Structures are given as structure tokens and as C-alpha cells.
Amino acid sequence: MKDIDGRSALACGLAATSTLAMADSAVAQPYAPSQGTEIAPGVRRVDLGKRESMIPAYKTVSMRDVVYQPKSKSMNMGMANDMVCHCLEGELRVNQGPGKDFTVKKGDVWSCNKGLPENDENVGSGVAIMRVIDLLPT
Numbered sequence: 038m039k040d041i042d043g044r045s046a047l048a049c050g051l052a053a054t055s056t057l058a059m060a061d062s063a064v065a066q067p068y069a070p071s072q073g074t075e076i077a078p079g080v081r082r083v084d085l086g087k088r089e090s091m092i093p094a095y096k097t098v099s100m101r102d103v104v105y106q107p108k109s110k111s112m113n114m115g116m117a118n119d120m121v122c123h124c125l126e127g128e129l130r131v132n133q134g135p136g137k138d139f140t141v142k143k144g145d146v147w148s149c150n151k152g153l154p155e156n157d158e159n160v161g162s163g164v165a166i167m168r169v170i171d172l173l174p175t
Contacts (some may be wrong), residue, residue, distance in 0.1 A: 043108050067164070068104050079109030079159075090172070095119075097173040105129065105159035112156045116149045119172040127165025132156040 073083035080103060087099035102125065103111065124141040130137050131147065133155050140160065141147060149155055159165040 041053040068102070068166075070106075073102075073104065076103070077109065077111045079106035080104070091174070094097035095172045095174055097171075099171045099173065101169050101171070103157075103169060105165040105167070107156070107159055107162060107164070110156065114154050115152045116155060118151050118174060120149050121170045121172070122147050122149065123168045123170075125150045125168045127159060127163055129165050129167060130160045132159045157170040 067079070068083055071162045073081040076082050083104060085100040085102060087097060090096060090098045092098075105111070105127065124143055124145045126143055128140060128142045130138065130140050133149065133153055139147075157167065
């Protein structure tokens with residue numbers, strides 16, 4: 038095993054620090070309590086972007102985050118369009134109709150089709166963020 042000098046140790050430390058900083062930048066960014074539009078008590082929608090789709094069945098794709106404060110809930114009697122959802126932070130209980138209950142945690146992904154009901158509740162102790170990619174038809 039080779040001995041390393043102070044300069045080599047410092048270089049290794051800086052490399053490790055920059056790697057950790059890069060990994061940390063992939064973490065969800067917290068939102069201010071008033072950011073976005075309130076859609077239910079303690080639930081806010083933050084629109085992130087929109088562009089034309091290359092998927093033939095869809096004209097446009099858009100992305101938004103839905104931010105849930107602890108114990109807050111949202112209800113949707115029928116989705117307006119198909120979508121893919123991802124739990125960016127926290128823990129949500131999802132109900133997509135009778136017998137279709139599941140809990141998602143950070144990193145989980147699920148889908149919803151047009152007309153499907155969905156009721157979501159933050160069941161964790163911190164803020165939960167659901168990222169939604171809307172698939173908007175032609």
C-alpha cells in the first residue's frame with residue numbers, strides 16, 4: 038500500500054465533496070409555502086413546463102409538481118387526460134377507485150388514465166411531492 042501525501046489527500050477530499058454536491062443537486066427542490074396555485078387546503082400545484090410531444094397519440098406533454106403539506110388531501114373525480122406520476126418526496130396514499138388503494142414512497146412511479154378517479158393523501162410526516170407528466174391528446 039502506498040503512502041499518500043497531504044496534496045493527494047486534499048485532492049481526494051475535493052473530488053469526494055464535488056461528487057456529493059452533484060448527487061445532492063438531483064434532490065427535489067423545496068417549494069415556498071405560497072409557490073404555485075392552491076388546489077386544496079395544504080396542496081399546491083407548481084407548473085414546470087410544456088412542449089410538443091413526439092408520441093403520435095399525444096399533441097403535447099407538460100410537467101407539474103403537486104406539493105402536499107403533512108396530512109393534506111386532494112380529490113379528482115376523473116382525470117382530464119392520461120398521465121404518469123412519480124413520488125419525488127414523501128409518502129402518499131393513492132386511491133383510484135373502489136379496491137384500488139396503494140401507498141407510494143419517494144421514487145415510486147404509477148400511471149393514471151383519462152376518466153380514472155384519484156384521491157391522494159400525504160400520510161408521511163414531511164412534505165410530499167408528486168411529479169405529474171400530463172399526456173395531452175391531439
